[in-house]
Amino acid sequence: MDRTFDSIINELRSLRDTGSLIYAIHYACEDFYEVRDKPPSISAIALEGVNSGEVIVYSVIDRSSESTEREKYVLNNYFSFLQKHADARLVHWNMNSADFGFRALANRYAYLFSEEAPSHHSDHRKIDLDDVVTLGYGHDFADHPKLKSIGLLNGFHFRHFLTGAEEADRFKKDLHGDIRRSVTEKTSLIARLTRLLLDGTLETKHSGQRLDFAGSSLDSVKVVLTVGERFREVRRQLKRRHGNRHTLEVNDEYDAQDLIHSLLRLFFDDVRREEWTPSYAGSASRIDFVLPRYRLAIELKHAGKSLSTKELGEQLIVDANKYKKHADVRHLVCLVFDENGSFENPRGVESDLGRAHDGLAVTVRIYDH
Numbered sequence: 001m002d003r004t005f006d007s008i009i010n011e012l013r014s015l016r017d018t019g020s021l022i023y024a025i026h027y028a029c030e031d032f033y034e035v036r037d038k039p040p041s042i043s044a045i046a047l048e049g050v051n052s053g054e055v056i057v058y059s060v061i062d063r064s065s066e067s068t069e070r071e072k073y074v075l076n077n078y079f080s081f082l083q084k085h086a087d088a089r090l091v092h093w094n095m096n097s098a099d100f101g102f103r104a105l106a107n108r109y110a111y112l113f114s115e116e117a118p119s120h121h122s123d124h125r126k127i128d129l130d131d132v133v134t135l136g137y138g139h140d141f142a143d144h145p146k147l148k149s150i151g152l153l154n155g156f157h158f159r160h161f162l163t164g165a166e167e168a169d170r171f172k173k174d175l176h177g178d179i180r181r182s183v184t185e186k187t188s189l190i191a192r193l194t195r196l197l198l199d200g201t202l203e204t205k206h207s208g209q210r211l212d213f214a215g216s217s218l219d220s221v222k223v224v225l226t227v228g229e230r231f232r233e234v235r236r237q238l239k240r241r242h243g244n245r246h247t248l249e250v251n252d253e254y255d256a257q258d259l260i261h262s263l264l265r266l267f268f269d270d271v272r273r274e275e276w277t278p279s280y281a282g283s284a285s286r287i288d289f290v291l292p293r294y295r296l297a298i299e300l301k302h303a304g305k306s307l308s309t310k311e312l313g314e315q316l317i318v319d320a321n322k323y324k325k326h327a328d329v330r331h332l333v334c335l336v337f338d339e340n341g342s343f344e345n346p347r348g349v350e351s352d353l354g355r356a357h358d359g360l361a362v363t364v365r366i367y368d369h
Contacts, residue, residue, distance in 0.1 A: 042075060324360045
């Protein structure tokens with residue numbers, strides 16, 4: 001029976017809260033696409049305690065003996081670790097195949113030692129973080145390469161990260177120190193993403209940190225999008241006051257900003273106005289909103305004859321460049337109100353323009369009906 005996102009998260013939270021062992025794990029090897037007659041050789045294996053932050057690295061550079069003996073040291077210590085921590089959960093990133101993964105490590109051990117690996121973690125103790133995030137946030141939670149992209153979205157600072165191809169190239173050149181640092185950094189990233197996921201603060205390409213409201217945990221980005229969706233209904237309702245009393249009339253963009261601000265305050269305690277003058281043609285001073293607790297910026301745009309798809313895209317590039325430098329923002333949500341159906345293919349525009357810009361997620365929603 002397939003496990004659900006909630007069941008996995010609840011299990012991991014329970015283990016975390018009771019102090020049970022959860023380790024992030026990653027490793028690097030030679031280019032498995034070029035290996036034909038043996039399991040790929042291993043350079044380094046790293047683990048990091050999700051609770052403790054303890055970092056354990058086994059690398060061939062830790063020993064100065066002949067290359068095969070150095071690799072035996074790495075694998076022997078890795079499988080000894082598994083034996084000593086048989087109850088631990090291992091959180092990994094796509095270590096599922098015979099070419100790259102737990103089976104590949106066991107096969108390499110058997111190849112070098114001429115015997116089966118001494119320990120095998122059961123499948124239910126191995127958790128593919130990529131699969132879990134996909135379950136909770138959809139397959140397009142980050143741009144490719146997903147591990148690095150989601151790291152950027154969550155403010156991870158990279159120093160030693162190498163792609164798999166780059167690690168394989170370093171392997172050929174016997175630059176195992178570079179590989180060791182890369183594997184250690186990737187493992188730390190997996191551990192950090194796991195902590196954020198369990199804390200409800202993981203940010204993806206289309207979602208933000210979670211907020212508690214009325215006893216439920218809500219995605220902050222979806223809350224903002226829903227506020228935009230209900231905006232016109234609220235505007236209409238305000239006109240139907242008892243006894244035709246005075247009310248807020250939404251006649252221009254400033255009225256719309258005031259009303260959106262009020263609606264946001266239903267869900268968010270700290271809503272800050274951000275006033276600036278964009279550098280695109282014909283722009284006047286504009287007020288956006290920043291939710292620093294949730295690292296969100298919200299901007300409102302009103303479609304018309306002067307705002308084409310091309311112009312909207314160009315404006316978003318300018319806006320994204322501004323907010324990339326903002327210490328309290330990692331996700332820009334653009335609410336576009338298209339009263340007259342100016343965009344021929346609004347869903348396509350949303351898809352094309354909603355993407356990450358160097359670590360800043362951008363979500364575009366066009367309200368056209």
